[in-house]
Each structure stands twice: as C-alpha cells, then as structure tokens.
Amino acid sequence: MAKQHVTTTVNGDTVEFLCGTEQTLLDVLRDELYLTGSKEGCGSGDCGACSVMLDGRLVCACLVLGAEAQGRSVETIEGMAKGDELHPLQQKFLEHAALQCGICTPGFLIAAKALLAKKPNPTETEVRYWLAGNLCRCTGYDKIVRAVMDAAVVMRTA
C-alpha cells in the first residue's frame, strides 16, 4: 500500500516522514523518526506511557494516526529539556526518587507538564486525577505526586 507523505513539527523542528495509513503517531515517532522516548505499554490508550502533546493538547500517541500529524505540532519527551538544562519536573522527579524502572516516566512528565500549564497550583487530588491516565507499577505514585507538587512550587516562583 502506498505510503502517505506527512509534514509536521516535532519538538520545534520541521519533520517529514512517510507512513502507512494504519501506522499510529506512536509507531511513526518510534519506528520512523527513532524518537523512542515515548513508550508503548498497552496500545489502547490505557497506560499513558506514550503521552505527547499534539497542538498543545495531551494525547496518547497510540490513539492518533501518524497521518493526522500533518501540519500540526508534536511535543515529546525528547524536547522537554532545554539544552543541558532539565525541565523543573525532570529535576524534581530525580530529587524525589519519583521513578524506579523509569518506563512510565516520560509519559508522566509530559502529562504533568500539561497539568501545570493548565493549573500552576494544583491540589494533591487534582494531581492524582489528572495523572490517573498514566499507569506506574513501581512507585505506588507517592513520590510522583510529591515531585509534581514540588515542581509546581518551583515553576510558580521561577
């Protein structure tokens, strides 16, 4: 089957790729663009490990077709740090030991960044409900919630 030509923006850069009509945005990111920071945990939108921003909106990349990225803007974990400076969320995840195996971490960071953009001063309950679409099997979420709340403080006072 003929592949489709797509032009999009990924982490601020113009990117072109060819994709099959059945390929998801996650497939494209990982297998065509080799941006493997977004992970596939379920392929059904239930685990959040593939969370990316699409035109400023938080989505599961496994639920978006690659072709749908035409003319749009995608932000992935690979674009979160600026140069050698980690994003405050990345720094706080490290300081709070908010990761164990680390497979869910990119998804959590993208989702948490989206939350703090929308709500800079979230309550614990708001953090917990916003992140309910991201599964973590290692940490029990405690340290993740603390890291997000702490990063929110840093970002508000920055």
Added chain:
Amino acid sequence: MTVPGVTQKNLKIVGTRPLRPDGVDKVTGRAKFGADIHVPNMLIGRVLRSPHAHARIKSIDVSKAQALKGVKAVITCADLCDLPSEFIPAGEMMVNFKDMTRNVMAREKALYEGHAVAAVAAVSDAVAAHALALIDVQYEVLPHVMDVSKAMEPDAPLLHDDMYTIGVEPKPAMPSNIAKRVEFGFGDLEAGFAKADVIVEREFTTKPVHQGYIEPHACLASVSEDGKAELWCTTQGQFIVRAFCAKLLGMEVSNLRVTASEIGGGFGGKTVVYLEPLALALSRKACQPVKMTMSRTEVFRASGPTSGAKIWVKVGATKDGRITAAEALLKYQAGAFQGSPVQPGAMCAFAPYDLENVRIVGFDVVVNRPKVAAYRAPGGPISEFAVEGVIDEIAKKIGMDPVEFRLKNAAKEGTRAPYGPKLGPIGLVETLQAAKAHAHYRAPLKANQGRGVASGFWFNIGGETCATLNVGEDGSVAMVLGTPDIGGSRASLSMMAAEELGIPMEQVHAIIGDTSSLGFNFLTGGSRVTFSSGMAVVEAARDVIKQLRSRAAKIWEVSAEEVEWVEGRARLLGEGKDKSLSLADLAKTAGKTGGPIVGNAAINATGAGPSLATHLVDVEVDPETGKVTILRYTAIQDAGKAVHPSYVEGQMQGGAVQGIGWALNEEYIYDDKGRLENPGFLDYRIPVCSDVPMIDTVIVEVPNPRHPYGVRGVGETPIVPPMAAIANAVSNATGYRFTDLPMSPPRVLAAIDSQRGG
C-alpha cells in the same frame, strides 16, 4: 569469603539520598528499553497463539505463510530442541527444561488460550500479521479445567498424562494434575489444639494476578551464518536468558551474547523466557536480525501471572493470647506446567510466629491457564493473606489488640521457623512496636470505616554474583555489574563502592555488563541485588584498595603493611604519616607502578536475612455500592540498612499499592471456554494515581550481620501484608469476614446485603 563485621558508623554516603546515576537518561527518554532498538536489515517477528484452552495439535501447515512475499522465516516446535524432564533450581523457583520448551512453543497440545504454536519473521509487522493468518493449525479441542479444586478431582481433564504427584509415598499409580505435595512443620497439632481456648478455621480464595509491568516483553536477536548470536532483551537476568536460550536452541553459551536492556518493570515476571528463543530461532533461519515485542493482550494471555489459590487455615490460642497450634492447607494453581510457588508459600505461611505445633501442607496443581511466573515474594502474599486473616480474627475473639497479639507470638532471633531453621536477627518485633507507636494506629475512625493490620515475612536470597571495578587513569571508577537495574540499584551499588573506596559517588560509574563482560550472575530477583551485588562490590572495592596500598608502598619504597587507606587516600603509617596519595594520584601513575588497577569479586552470596513488615491500613466501605476506598496506609519494614532510603521507601510504597490492586480489583476473568475476558489495562485494572493515598513509610533497621553494611533485601516483603491488612480493615468496617480476593464492589456489596438479609 570473609565478611567483616557490619559497618554502621561514620558512614558518609550509605544512608543518604543522592540522585541516581541513570536518572537523567530516564527523565529525558534517552534510556533504551527492550523495544527501543532498531538495527539495519531488521525483521519483525510475531507469534501465532492457540485460541483454545486445551487442544491436541493434529497438524500445522505453514506452507502458505512461508510462500507469502516478505516472509523470511516460519518456525514451529520442530525448530526448538525437545528436551527431557530436567529440574534446575532458579532462585526461589524451580524450572524444568521439558516444560520450558513446551511453554515457549506448544508441542503435542496447546494447554491454555494464548499458548504459542508458531511464529514468523517478515519484512514488516503487517506482512508478519498476514502470514500468521495463513498458518493452518488443526486442533482437536479437549475439555479444560481452570479451577484448582476441580483439577484435583480424579475425573478432571488431565493436562499431562506422564505427571505423577511428587512427594507422595508410595508413588501414585495414576497420573493426575497434582504435580507435587509439600509439607512442613513440627510438634503435636492435636495436643496443641487441645490446649486452645479459641480455635478459628476458615477457607480463603485468591485469583491469579499479573505482575503488570508497564513494559511488555521485547527482544532483538541476531544470529550470524557461523552460529554466533547476539540477543538484546528486557529481562531481570541476562545470564539466565543465555542459559535457557542456549539450552532450547542447542547452542554453546559462549556463542550467545545477551545484553539486558533497561527494564520497564518485572516483579519476577521477567525471569523466564518467552519471545527470546523464538526470535533466535527465527533469526537463525532467516540469517537476519529479528525484533519481537508482545502486545499488552499477549502479555496478559501468555506470560506468567502468579497463582490463584484455595487455602484453609486453622489456628488455636489460649485466652491470654498465646498460639497453641496452627495448620494450613494450600492449593496453588501452577498454570499449564508445574511450578507454582506453593513451596515458598508454605514456608512463609506461619513464619512470622514463634510456634510449638505447626503443620502446612501444599499442593502444586496444573490447570489450563498460562504458566505462572514469579511475582514479588512468590507464594508468600497468598498464604499470609489467609493466615493473617485468621490471626486477626482470633485476636478479636479473645479480645486482644491485634498488634499486641502478634507481639506476644512474634518470631525473633532464635525462633525455629516452621520450615526448619532457627532464625537469625530479624525485625518483626520492631515493626510491630513501630506500628503501635505510630499516630496512625490511634487516629479516630468514622462510620463505615475500618482499620486493618497484618505482618509479612519474606526470605530473600543471595547467589552467584560478580562485580568488577576498573580504575580509570583519571581516578574515576567504572563498575561493571551483572544484575539489571530494575529500580535504582545502580545508585545503591555505586554508593557502597564509593563508601568503601572513600571517594565521591559521582566518581563511580555503574555499567550493567552483557554476558561476555563478566562471570555468571544470577538474576535481579529474590530481593538479592543490593545484598549480593552489594557484597560483591564491597569485596571488589577492597581488592582495589589492596592494590592501591601496594602501589603507594612501591612509590614510598615501604611495605604495603605500612600503608593504610583512609578517606580515599593512601597514608603512610608511623613516621612521615602526613604523606598521602589520593586514588586519582595512584591511578595516574598506575602504568609505572605495575599496570592497570582492576578489582574483582566472584562470590556465591549467602546469609541474606529475611525482611519482615507490618502494614496498617484504614478503609472506608460505601454501603450503597460496595466500593472500598483506601483512606490511609502506613508500611513499616525492616531493611537491615537502608542504603538509599528513598528507594527503600519506593519499594515499600510500590509493593503496598500492588497489594491494594490485588486486594480490591485485580483478577483474571475467563469465559466458560477458558478464554481470558480482560486482557488489557482497561478491564484488568491496576491501581491508578487517584485510587490511592500517600503511602507513609517507616524504615526499621535491624542490621543483617551477614552483610558488610547490614543490608537485607527489601523489594519483595512489601507485597506480603497488604491483602490481609486490607481484608482485615474491610472486615472491621463491615462486620463481615472477607475471605475471597479481590474485594471488588460487587463482592463487597453482596456481603453487605447478605448481612442485611437482602
């Protein structure tokens, strides 16, 4: 090896909370997990799986699949060795190669829905999927059995006609689904129960639950024309993958080099092989690299959950709170092949208690479900769910505080464990005292709320371990380890190396070596890594220090005995003691003083101390819906020594939340044809962030005298008490004794309604 006394004083690094060395890679998406590798000329492999729970395979015709353009290899069981029955110990579990070769690819029969029957490698995923549809498998569908008690009945459908129960004398005349009977205990039960003022006996059931790691199984195999092979995979142990795959493929281990990728969770479920032998067989046939990944559905259908079980427990006690006798009968589902964790489950059952009369009998039973794999303290959570429920009930019956009752009967140093040996120093009493002293234990409760407490025991293990410290010419240290880092062990091991050497932790760089870069290492499991690899790292560091002292001695033209190693520097003893040389100074001149400085350790670590825990939980039960909400949770555990307290807390918190899932939601649900109905994270619901509160932790430190820093493993124990603690809490909230997991809303509501007489 000699293990000097436990070092607990003047620690500069051990016990602090530095950033983990692999952290930046993981928060930037740079870390390479199982499915993150692409190589040139790579094929995609996929597996055809049985739609039937139990079926004889009459024929497999792969000719159409093979003829499809883009298909480079098709394999069936004929492409793997057919191995005879051979049991080998593998940490806390046993493995049998005959079963392993049949589990990775069905041979005579498909024994569960999802059982692999064939596999293909093709130029793309789409072509591979098309090829699977062209494989023609003729099945003769057989009756199946899913329930452990039904499987034990004489007329049950038989999974293996050559399986005769082990552990029964005389050997049974007929084959059955009961693979093994185990028994532990001592004393006189009858006399013990006769002394009891109160006796409680109950039956319990638990459902199979999956480890639920977020990263599905994945691997990439590349076999060259001369038979040399490389394998990249997500695993808890690259050396056991090498051993298993070499056996299944008839290769020499030296011809197979296995690299462990970063691992996205395992909890015991990545200690076995599924895709890896298939990818190697496909690559061998195609002479191209083959990548294989499981979908989430495949993970649920065809990788190991832990056992579901039926358990009966009877405990007697005197009015003043002393247990007089304790008995348990455990029936564990093994899945399609023998090897449930019933033995460790039986050994754990009453291990937190000091008993005179105790007996535990366990059965390992095969059923038409996926073969179970280890899951965090394999077997322990199941038996202690039942035991701790009965313990709680008996305390209530005699009107004694449940923590006080446990304290009165608690195992301590010198207690004879029901499985035989006398226990060394353990910290159960300390965890119980900490529970009693915690504000949580006195906090008021409202209507429909209940508090539960439970304790848990886990053995922990040691085993074969190597570590190498390579001193760089700039004084940095490259530390090569053989145990994949599943939850922060690079941090704890770098900390111990740095502490020994007296250098900053940042100067130590941890590398997880592939199977060619150091000697055999047993896997990351059994809570063994910080204990065993830690011991190896300490020994390798002491080897380095010995060499550094002799290099300094050479420079100063004295004997090595006249040089001591203090705070990262060689110092001259006696006259001229202000003379010193740092590790970096000595590294810089190593070429002139004898060559490279490399410290090695190859040990078989023994003396892993058990870790014990006590958990407190408050719940609220909605009387209208039966929904249980976890209000407050406190996990208290003996770590021996918490090398990096944040990651010890993380283990405790993570284990507690897995336990919450097991207690309240998680279960495998099958239809009447033996087909799994909830093979996805939508319907197999592990806890999400909004399901749980913060998990408070209290780390108790009763040093393990067999480890240089007093470490005992901590990863597994935290999942042992939660189910019992939550069941006790829900029982206290509702006045109804809950004995079946999960306590999902319909079950809880039905229990509440039955009390209302509705």
